[in-house]
Amino acid sequence: MKKRIFAIISKAEDGDLASAIFDYSIMALIVLSVLSIILESYQDIATKYASLFSVFEVVTVAVFSIEYIARIWTADLLYPDSKHPHVKYVLSFMAIMDLMAILPFYLPFISADLRFLRMIRLFRLFRLLRIFKLGRYFTALQIIVHVLKESAAQLIISVVICMFVMLFSAIIMYTVENPVQPEQFPNVIASLWWAICTLTTVGYGDVYPITTVGRFFAAVISLVGIGIIAIPTGIIAGGFSNAISGSEQKKEEKHYCPYCGKSLDK
Amino acid sequence: MKKRIFAIISKAEDGDLASAIFDYSIMALIVLSVLSIILESYQDIATKYASLFSVFEVVTVAVFSIEYIARIWTADLLYPDSKHPHVKYVLSFMAIMDLMAILPFYLPFISADLRFLRMIRLFRLFRLLRIFKLGRYFTALQIIVHVLKESAAQLIISVVICMFVMLFSAIIMYTVENPVQPEQFPNVIASLWWAICTLTTVGYGDVYPITTVGRFFAAVISLVGIGIIAIPTGIIAGGFSNAISGSEQKKEEKHYCPYCGKSLDK
Amino acid sequence: MKKRIFAIISKAEDGDLASAIFDYSIMALIVLSVLSIILESYQDIATKYASLFSVFEVVTVAVFSIEYIARIWTADLLYPDSKHPHVKYVLSFMAIMDLMAILPFYLPFISADLRFLRMIRLFRLFRLLRIFKLGRYFTALQIIVHVLKESAAQLIISVVICMFVMLFSAIIMYTVENPVQPEQFPNVIASLWWAICTLTTVGYGDVYPITTVGRFFAAVISLVGIGIIAIPTGIIAGGFSNAISGSEQKKEEKHYCPYCGKSLDK
Amino acid sequence: MKKRIFAIISKAEDGDLASAIFDYSIMALIVLSVLSIILESYQDIATKYASLFSVFEVVTVAVFSIEYIARIWTADLLYPDSKHPHVKYVLSFMAIMDLMAILPFYLPFISADLRFLRMIRLFRLFRLLRIFKLGRYFTALQIIVHVLKESAAQLIISVVICMFVMLFSAIIMYTVENPVQPEQFPNVIASLWWAICTLTTVGYGDVYPITTVGRFFAAVISLVGIGIIAIPTGIIAGGFSNAISGSEQKKEEKHYCPYCGKSLDK
Numbered sequence A, B, C, D: 001m002k003k004r005i006f007a008i009i010s011k012a013e014d015g016d017l018a019s020a021i022f023d024y025s026i027m028a029l030i031v032l033s034v035l036s037i038i039l040e041s042y043q044d045i046a047t048k049y050a051s052l053f054s055v056f057e058v059v060t061v062a063v064f065s066i067e068y069i070a071r072i073w074t075a076d077l078l079y080p081d082s083k084h085p086h087v088k089y090v091l092s093f094m095a096i097m098d099l100m101a102i103l104p105f106y107l108p109f110i111s112a113d114l115r116f117l118r119m120i121r122l123f124r125l126f127r128l129l130r131i132f133k134l135g136r137y138f139t140a141l142q143i144i145v146h147v148l149k150e151s152a153a154q155l156i157i158s159v160v161i162c163m164f165v166m167l168f169s170a171i172i173m174y175t176v177e178n179p180v181q182p183e184q185f186p187n188v189i190a191s192l193w194w195a196i197c198t199l200t201t202v203g204y205g206d207v208y209p210i211t212t213v214g215r216f217f218a219a220v221i222s223l224v225g226i227g228i229i230a231i232p233t234g235i236i237a238g239g240f241s242n243a244i245s246g247s248e249q250k251k252e253e254k255h256y257c258p259y260c261g262k263s264l265d266k
Helices: A002-009 A017-040 A043-048 A050-073 A085-090 A093-106 A114-121 A123-127 A130-134 A138-150 A152-177 A188-199 A212-252 B002-009 B017-040 B043-048 B050-073 B085-090 B093-106 B114-121 B123-127 B130-134 B138-150 B152-177 B188-199 B212-252 C002-009 C017-040 C043-048 C050-073 C085-090 C093-106 C114-121 C123-127 C130-134 C138-150 C152-177 C188-199 C212-252 D002-009 D017-040 D043-048 D050-073 D085-090 D093-106 D114-121 D123-127 D130-134 D138-150 D152-177 D188-199 D212-252
Strands: none
Touching (some): A002 A017, A017 A043, A017 A050, A017 A123, A017 B152, A017 B188, A043 A050, A050 A085, A050 A093, A085 A093, A093 A114, A093 A123, A114 A123, A138 A152, A138 A212, A138 B212, A152 A188, A152 A212, A152 B212, A152 D123, A152 D138, A188 B212, A188 D017, A212 D138, A212 D152, A212 D188, A212 D212, B002 B017, B002 B050, B017 B043, B017 B050, B017 B123, B017 C152, B017 C188, B043 B050, B050 B085, B050 B093, B093 B123, B114 B123, B123 C152, B138 B152, B138 B212, B138 C212, B152 C212, B188 B212, B188 C212, B212 D212, C002 C017, C002 C050, C017 C043, C017 C050, C017 D152, C043 C050, C093 C114, C093 C123, C123 D152, C138 C152, C138 C212, C138 D152, C138 D212, C152 C188, C152 D212, C188 C212, C188 D212, D002 D017, D017 D050, D017 D123, D050 D085, D050 D093, D085 D093, D093 D114, D093 D123, D114 D123, D138 D152, D138 D212, D152 D188, D188 D212
16 A cells, blocks of 8 residues: 555556646645735735635644655665665655645744745745646756756856855945945945845846946946856856757767778677 | 638638739738837827727728638638538637737726736737748748757756756855845745746846845856756757758769769668 | 158157057047047136137147048058059048048038037047057957857847837837826837836836836736846857856867777877 | 975975965965955945954054065075076065065055955965965966966967957948947947947946948957957967877877887987
8 A cells, every 4th residue: 555655646647547636736736825825915805804814724734744644654775775764755856845835834833934935835836846746847848947057166166256246246336336425335235236236237226326427336346247147147058059969969970990891880 | 702711811811812812911910910019108199189999999800800700600611621611710829819809898897907908819910820831931930840849858858957956046145145134035935036037137127136045046046047048048059950960961962973873871 | 760660650660669658648638538528518618618629629639630541551561462442441440430520520511510519529539449459358359259240130020029028018118008197108109118127127217117017018018128238248258168167168178089999189 | 484484484395384374374374365355345334344344454464564575585595596686576576466465555545445456455365476376286277377378379369369350340230220229339438348249248237239331340349259259268278289299299299119128218
């Protein structure tokens, strides 16, 4: 029976109807759960259907709890070679997300604060990630993840450089603009908000320099901003270019030995 | 005679004057039709030349209708190997667009609502796509379409990741900013508008966070926004990089050994 | 003497001091001329030093005129193999720019309108392009021009697709938003302004949708905007990737004949 | 003893505890020093803990001064082959930054102006760059620096083209918009602010064209802006694409013929 339950909660094999029904039901419940977060944000809907939302919440948490326990129980079938399969599963990323999505509802002191509760329920969004495992775009996702992982070190350095430039810009801008617009640039942290808006080229327009010196520095920083965006884009583009050409090259490449002339491709 | 009509409505062969005249007349009518949509949006012009616009509309729909019928009639010449050429043509993308551009004018209950009618007439814009078939840039378009198709799965995944991040950002921002600016962030859907404006770096500046916590999350989301843009750009750049190098490699591939004169391509 | 004048106005050879002095004097005069356009835009400076600006203008036009005549006169030394070297030179891009920069000052009916005159003087900016010929970054510029030329057809198609999407967006947005904000979206052309601001992700924030339907379409259009930017970026990135790897590959590539094993690289 | 001091102030070798403690203490002091700049920007904190900030400042400058002198003293061990190791070190980039971070505090006429002093203290941010030398992401940084250096000439040309387009746009926009909005476009330099905001797609929304002619030019300039961003992104992407594929190719290059066993690499 344990094997059967494991088969059901695992990704459905072709022809296993019960497992497929289970997969899609859980998916539907996650989507509905996220939808209920959106709907509850409408004041009038939240008040009108308050009891409905409560019931749905209880049902959702109950189902997710049973699923969570079942997954831990069958962890030894998931990791047959592991010494401590249950511990290993509990500490996996998806299991922690699953726990975060249900745990707060068993802790009354947390669930008392409605705002904090909503934040916690956000973890259910991560449960949506399971959808990717079902879909036929899984290979495409794996390529994206692979490219990002390959260039992770360079991307982290770009972010660090970006933060360095932001801090630098913020301190300069605070010094230049604070005496003229103390409301907009009250301190370095507030000035950092401007720096981020500018370097990411979002540019809301709530804070901007008005002095000539400030505008000069802002112009230089904006131009640097293009570079700041260009570096990670370039890294990722380079990564994809090689990921694609690498897979194509393997197919097309033909090598011959210069000594005996025989083909080196088998 | 059917063959002659088919030759005329198909893309003009060199020297077939009647067909070329037909092609360019239809193109001119489509462009004029789009222009009339633009001009009618000016209140004073629409009122002044109301009758002129009506007459032009009737003429346009009449010509497009005749063309549509002629194309269905000659569909068996377009798809000589197909069992049901007429059905196949009617269900093709361009034929559906053509139908959408004329059908509403035969349905009085639709054409009664002027606003809806204008939306429907937008389908004529799609008829503009036929221009691409005439132009000399057709090869360049085919390369773009080819690259986008090749990386379609990865681009779809990027869009899905993007939507996931947007929903996530919107819920966080609603939770943080709603108590302070209930007007700007009344619910999650309104908050989603902010998330889209920020992640695409458009940043109109109609909605932006004012709390410190909100600004912190907005800063993180903006930086993620750069990554969100960088991924599809990287995918497309990688695609083009390989499309160009691939086509160049094929040209250069015809080599012969200068010593024994044998072809090096197998 | 003609040969000497030609040597002076051409790009200076090493050691030719007179030619080098001429080159840098003309450059300085062009830069000063552009600077005077900027300075004259300050109302108080323009009024205070009005006579100075007039004298400088006369001197500049006089020098540029003499240079222009000298260049035409020596055109037969520039194009020794051409049948009509003077005509060929007069019709070259740089010569037309040079003429545009001086001609208006000999036509009193044009120079009467100060605003139009300023626009005309902008052609002097194009004269700045001569600086590139002097500089040591000329090779880098040639690579950029080469890559842009190689992908010109695809870039043009991207711009056409971009305009198509803009027109489409503008008509939808006008239809949706006009009844609610007739001031912001009075007609399709005004709506096009919004579409351009959004698709290029500039987002000034002077015009933005306020209806839910409008925001939904704006969100879709913003996301399409990322793609619209990603395509030309991808094309250019692909072009540079191949331009660089192409030049490197030539150096590193080693081919061997599969039949006789001899090196194919000489 | 000199050798020991040199070992301590140099990057710590494995097992050298004193040196590691020194490295991380200096890092901590730099980070704290930057933090104090941020904290002092809060008016109330600056007033309340004025004496604390003064003491911390004196301590920081004292430590940095001792470190600076020690580094100069041991410069002959850093550059054993140089004739003038002390002069060489004093003129190195990091040494100049180090000096800039302490020198102003010994010059009373500079330290009198508080605002200027804060700007000067920004040089301490550059001292943060030393962190990169410690970190394990040093290789990733070197690749980024290498790619940027390789494409430096092309990037400089892009910036020059960008500035050319900006100046051009500013003069056109001033001419078109100045008569209608003299407040927003008072002169060419102010108009340049608009051009930079638009071409970098930041778009604060503090200045934008309102005339139809101005909007037309702004639309064209915005579209050019996409290209302006696409060129450096493309250059950097191309550089990374080749840097990655180049390093991968080198690793894979060691092949042997399976038939005759000879090395295929020469």
